[in-house]
Amino acid sequence: MQTQINNPATVLVTGATGTLGREVVKQLLQHSHHVRAFTRQSSPTVPQGVNIYQGDIRARSGLAEATKGVDTIIHCASFFESGYETDIQGTRHLIEAAKANGSPHLVYISIVGIDRSPFTYFQAKLEAERLVEQSNLPWTILRATQFHDYVLSLITSWTDENTSTITIPDGVRFQSVDVREVADSLVNLAEQPAAGHVPDLGGPEILMLEAMVDTYQLIYHKQNAVRTETLPGEYFDAFRSDVKLAPDRAVGQITWESFLQERAIVETAS
Numbered sequence: 266m267q268t269q270i271n272n273p274a275t276v277l278v279t280g281a282t283g284t285l286g287r288e289v290v291k292q293l294l295q296h297s298h299h300v301r302a303f304t305r306q307s308s309p310t311v312p313q314g315v316n317i318y319q320g321d322i323r324a325r326s327g328l329a330e331a332t333k334g335v336d337t338i339i340h341c342a343s344f345f346e347s348g349y350e351t352d353i354q355g356t357r358h359l360i361e362a363a364k365a366n367g368s369p370h371l372v373y374i375s376i377v378g379i380d381r382s383p384f385t386y387f388q389a390k391l392e393a394e395r396l397v398e399q400s401n402l403p404w405t406i407l408r409a410t411q412f413h414d415y416v417l418s419l420i421t422s423w424t425d426e427n428t429s430t431i432t433i434p435d436g437v438r439f440q441s442v443d444v445r446e447v448a449d450s451l452v453n454l455a456e457q458p459a460a461g462h463v464p465d466l467g468g469p470e471i472l473m474l475e476a477m478v479d480t481y482q483l484i485y486h487k488q489n490a491v492r493t494e495t496l497p498g499e500y501f502d503a504f505r506s507d508v509k510l511a512p513d514r515a516v517g518q519i520t521w522e523s524f525l526q527e528r529a530i531v532e533t534a535s
């Protein structure tokens with residue numbers, strides 16, 4: 266049981282180089298915490314003042330050193346792979362190392378609706394949640410909807426520049442959320458006593474993918490033809506399912522449109 270919250274605290278961030286982890290690191294620094302970034306990379310780009318701990322949660326390397334003396338772990342590392350060893354075994358390895366070194370608060374980022382979907386990645390996240398719940402560490406789990414960045418990366422990957430076409434799966438709705446708001450929640454949760462499962466964090470609006478693509482094309486001045494297809498497979502089935510939505514938890518405030526406007530300005534300036 267957590268009795269005392271250190272402030273500033275020593276916080277280990279797994280997945281510190283990822284889309285979410287980078288923002289978590291930035292906000293922890295703004296809150297004056299001592300930040301450790303866990304990564305497989307030997308020379309990652311991290312902000313000044315962050316201590317790098319090289320290792321691999323899947324291979325169980327570097328974890329003993331990284332978890333030694335930490336108050337809190339924010340676990341964002343994940344890898345989309347067959348068998349999902351990084352998410353399942355990696356989480357197990359992280360928990361074992363953390364327990365060998367004390368009893369830090371383990372804050373885990375998960376995904377809305379994973380308990381209502383047969384999608385294998387969601388099932389792996391659910392298994393990782395179970396490991397966290399049964400770890401005997403003080404723990405908190407936040408489930409978020411898809412990130413704006415993720416939807417943007419999908420749209421980009423579905424664009425064929427040669428034919429000026431974007432091919433998207435039909436019947437898909439997203440309630441995407443800005444990663445800065447997810448990071449803000451995680452950092453706030455990390456500064457509180459362990460809370461178990463906390464309410465879901467969903468983006469401000471539920472949008473059809475076609476509408477999201479239209480907004481993207483408008484803001485980025487693109488004129489690709491948009492084709493919708495009934496794409497097969499569990500990945501697209503998961504996209505088509507609405508279990509990933511949290512209509513009662515539309516608490517994020519940064520819309521898809523404002524995210525894109527800001528992103529387009531940054532990209533134009535750089």
Ligand SMILES: NC(=O)c1ccc[n+]([C@@H]2O[C@H](COP(=O)([O-])OP(=O)(O)OC[C@H]3O[C@@H](n4cnc5c(N)ncnc54)[C@H](OP(=O)(O)O)[C@@H]3O)[C@@H](O)[C@H]2O)c1
Binds near residue numbers: 283320322351409
């Ligand atoms: N993307 C979404 O829309 C979304 C929505 C809700 C929840 N989430 C959850 O949020 C978390 C972060 O997602 P993200 O989109 O920010 O991920 P991401 O950008 O793909 O980053 C993944 C991170 O995991 C690290 N990693 C991968 N394999 C590793 C290993 N074996 N050992 C150590 N680190 C490893 C990578 O670090 P290095 O390459 O530097 O080692 C990287 O920093 C995930 O748990 C995801 O399930 C994502």
